[in-house]
Amino acid sequence: MPTKRQMPTVRLRRLAAELRRLRKGAELTREHVSEQTGINAATLYRIETARVRPQQRTLIALLNLYEVGDPQRGEIVALSRGAGSQRWLRPYHSELPEEYTAYISFEAEARAVRNYESLFIPGLLQTEGYARAVIKGVLPMASTREIEQRVQARIERQEVLAKPDPLNLWAIMDEAALRRVVGGPEVMHEQMQRLMASATEPHMTIQVIPFGAGAHAGMPGSFVLMSFPEVEDPEIIYIDSMAGDLFLEAEADVRRYGAIFDNLRAVALSPDDTSNLIATLTKEIQ
Template sequence: MPPKRQIPTVRLRRLAAELRRLRGASELTREDVTERTGINTVTLYRIETARVRPQRRTLLALLDLYEVHASHRDEVLALLQGAKEQGWLRPYHSELPEQYTAYISFESEAWEVRNYESLFIPGVLQTGDYARAVIKGTLPMATVEAVEQRVQARVERKAVLAKKEPLRVWAIMDEAALHRTVGGPKVMREQMEHLAQVTGEPHVTLQVIPFSAGAHAGMPGSFVLMGFADKEDPELVYLDSMAGDLFLEAEIDVRRYGVMFDNLRAQALSPDDTLRLITTLASEMR
């Protein structure tokens, strides 16, 4: 039986980063750590990249080797305990692609997301029928069960907008996403009406880049920037493409996509003009 898949969490990611930092401060290579502790080099790599959650005895061995003082040791052990918490992930999510379940986990813990989409309505703002049409169209070989699992996951993701401290969403779309009739006129009309409704929420900002803007920085593809309430948790970039999903953590990448998002925001219609456009298109579809 294959081992149970470890779903990344914000705390697991922070724990991995801290262990990398402690090893670096001790001026030890992974091979040095293996020699002194017996921890397999591959296992250490997986721990330091948040691919697995370390066992408590393994973590204690590392903290001993790095000569971590008592107060800081307690903080690191607390991260280990918190790393088990996986937000609102459901049991059936284990059937979803690994990177997508990782995205769901991070999104559930994020404080804000800045999302640019070139062809789709942003996932967290999609209706169930729109999501179903998108998934069927983009995954023509998927089984009915697989489609419904993804639809359910996408619909459940909207719960982050109804939390006591709701996720702050700033979404920008190319106008093309509004004109592509996904699922037929009725589905698109309901999707437009849903967008018009959610943009009235104080934690949701929606902008559209009009066709008249011409070429813009977002044309190469969609991306999501995630920010977390605790400043100890650095921002994260998520890319979804035909070549596969990818998370970027390097400061230079986060900064580059942040500048790109600001550029797109400047080229987009204002939130009020965006609402007027969406309302007009919804009316035309009636």
Template sequence: MAAELRRLRADAGLSREQVAEQTGVNEGTLYRIETARARPQRRTLIALLDLYSVGEPMRADLIELSRSADGQGWSRPYQWQLPGEYAVYISFEAEARAEHNYESLFIPGLLQTPEYSRAMSQGVLPAATEPEIDERVQARIERQKLLDGPEPLQLWAVVDEAAVRRVVGGRQVMAAQLEHVLAMMKRPNVTVQVIPFDAGAHPGMPGSFIFLEFRDEGDPELVYVDAQAGDMFLESEDDLRRYRTMFDHLRASALSPARSADLIASVKEGRLE
């Protein structure tokens, strides 16, 4: 429902601010509805459908969907431990056709082994309890199932060499992690490139991000930024253009997939010495 309401607003050519002005629906409330963090009240949904000129049968379908929507999905058991924005991101990722992921310090989540994921979570969240760490690791394992199946997610990951060389969880854990990345790179739906240290400064140095493209062409693309100040979803055309261009520059700065595999293999062998 959240995806459909975003699409309807985009088709109407309206910003959230304009919708708030014309319906009286608070802009923050609209954001939570469109990111699946809140279910709209019936009067709110009807006001939106009226503004977007939604007719039957879609109108009845959305009203019924709102009545029955309760956040079902594989991530639901884990959401009590996951940040709200991250849980929302998981629901968006499950709908995606392709994911472009840049990481400056970590191996991408969809390519992490459980051992690496656990060590990374413990390092990043030193105050987290073991049950909280368990929930995060399990959520990541469930996410990785998107890379399997008859229509798997198309993953294109670009990582800084720092992510490959940083020893997370100890030498053996890191060696196994790099071996897993090399194995995943053999899949037709997984592409990994490494930006070497000698490439110098590049557009990804300010931080990591994920660019999602959806199976339904009516769904707008989405950028997810995980930052210390809080996670963000970006969907304006200016932001999408900026991050799309940034990822193109990162791919151009990186080694080819074949040379990236050679670098990862050489680092892995160094871990085993």
């Protein structure tokens, strides 16, 4: 039976980046490290790309080779011990897709999230009724149990917006997300009220790109750009598509999606005008 692939965590990515930095600082290639430590070059690649957490003896061998002393050595060892922990996850999340649980873990530790949605209300702003209707529609073959697990996970994710130091959320959506009546008028009316209330929160910014804006940079699809409290933790992009979930963290990708989001902010209605539009559409649903 194949070993289940370890999904990345913020700490695992930080550990991988630190080990890459140390190796390059020692002016060693992966092949040189392999020759001097006996660590397989493929294994080293997986460690340095946050595919796996290094075993203790492997980590110590690398730190010895890179001549890392205390206190840095102790900090790296401690980081490694916690690198496999996705602290936010509930026990039942083991039944959710691996990429989704990784996303939940990243989101729980993020400082800020920039989210563009072309067809849906952003997950962090969805009501339970809307979430259930969306999940049923998107996953028509899912069992009732699977649907309820996903609904529960989506609602629990929203705790990041209510904690003492809440996540900063900047959500932009196409007007189509507001116009599509998901779950019926009652569900949609409740959802629109949630949006209006969320728009008044100081740590949330909500904008809508009106139909009148014409073609825009977000039309190819939705994406999430997450940033983290520590400077050492690079931003990460998450894309959810029918072809599968995708994480991007290359600097070029982060710059490109950051520029796209800035462009979308510019063509969208202002937060105040967005609130007025949501209020108007809410009255129409009644």
